[in-house]
Amino acid sequence: MPELPEMENYKILLNQKIAGQTITEVQINREKSINLNPALFIKTCHHQKIIDINRRGKHLLFHLQNGQILLLHLMLGGWIYYGTEADKPKRTVQIRLSFGEQHLYFIGLRLGYFNLYNQREIDQHLAHLGPEPLSTDFSLENFLKRIGQKHGRLKTTMIDQEFIAGIGNCYSAEICYDAGIIPTKDIDDIGESEREKLYQSIRTILQKGIQHGGYMDNPLFKDDKLTGGFNDLCQVYDREGEKCNRCESIIKMETISSRKTFYCPICQT
Structure with missing residues (x-):
């Protein structure tokens, strides 16, 4: 999607x-x-x-x-x-x-x-949508306040469009990997330093995804060389059974709330 x-x-x-x-x-x-x-x-x-x-x-x-x-x-x-x-x-x-x-x-x-x-x-x-994660209004303070009001597994919160608008299966996996946090972790068990890292990873990964044209590989027009460029840069998404590029352990997949969730069991804690 x-x-x-x-x-x-x-x-x-x-x-x-x-x-x-x-x-x-x-x-x-x-x-x-x-x-x-x-x-x-x-x-x-x-x-x-x-x-x-x-x-x-x-x-x-x-x-x-x-x-x-x-x-x-x-x-x-x-x-x-x-x-x-x-x-x-x-x-x-x-x-x-x-x-x-x-x-x-x-x-x-x-x-x-x-x-x-x-x-x-x-x-x-569109009134139900949460903030735009790349907006200048989406500050670290804003993020910490919003996530402080949430409970349950991180994956479920990350894809909640009322929490933050625009993040789904692919980028929630890539953001959690970049932050070094396992998506199955309960939010109550995530410390403030990890939450700050998560905020930075949201902005970093989404900007990188835009820069490389996203992960969907259908071109928008003839000779379109940009669209889909992020697909080859995904570190964990849709890579179940492959080696992690950091530690060479095997990428795992679990289903959380009917959503496939990919992560490295060693790099993400």
């Missing part, structure tokens, strides 16, 4: 590709992927200019000239591609936004959605 770095990568690249462009056609192939009657959805978006694309947590927000906002959450299996009909992936497309000869394809939206809202509805829909 795309997390903060993947969606931030999409945000940056899509602003370069389609910000300021006008939607020339809207194609809806799966009505369940949107929240309105298709005719109304198409009418509201058609001939509208994309003013800007922002991100909140794991969501992308496409701001239209008429003040409406398209809210995208890819969920598990969702991804997007920008290009022509000739070079698009041979996959089922749920939604397509056209910009002349170039198109933005939304693929794998079986669980995800691309909904149309006004600003008030957007505010309500």
Whole structure:
């Protein structure tokens, strides 16, 4: 599932590709992927200019000239591609936004959605999200206060979108590895120095993920060399049975709250 770095990568690249462009056609192939009657959805978006694309947590927000906002959450299996009909992936497309000869394809939206809202509805829909971990407002003091109010296993807290927005399975594993803390540990057993290290690792790993285009390896456009670059840099995520790059012990996987959790039993304590 795309997390903060993947969606931030999409945000940056899509602003370069389609910000300021006008939607020339809207194609809806799966009505369940949107929240309105298709005719109304198409009418509201058609001939509208994309003013800007922002991100909140794991969501992308496409701001239209008429003040409406398209809210995208890819969920598990969702991804997007920008290009022509000739070079698009041979996959089922749920939604397509056209910009002349170039198109933005939304693929794998079986669980995800691309909904149309006004600003008030957007505010309500995203009100439950916790702070942005790379925001200047997300200080060490803020983090220590928030985690001080939590109990239970670290993994469960790290992926709680009300605690911090944008972190999921992949980056929670990589953050805990970087901090040297086992994700199965109870928060009450994590000392203040470890909590401070965890805060630094959150910022370090997420910034590194963005810098390398996230871990999802589907390119956003033809000849895209950035997207997915972090996949080869993952230290523990999806590496069960492989050797740890630090100590050469074997990476383990456990299931916590129905989520696969990867860690090094030696480096993480």
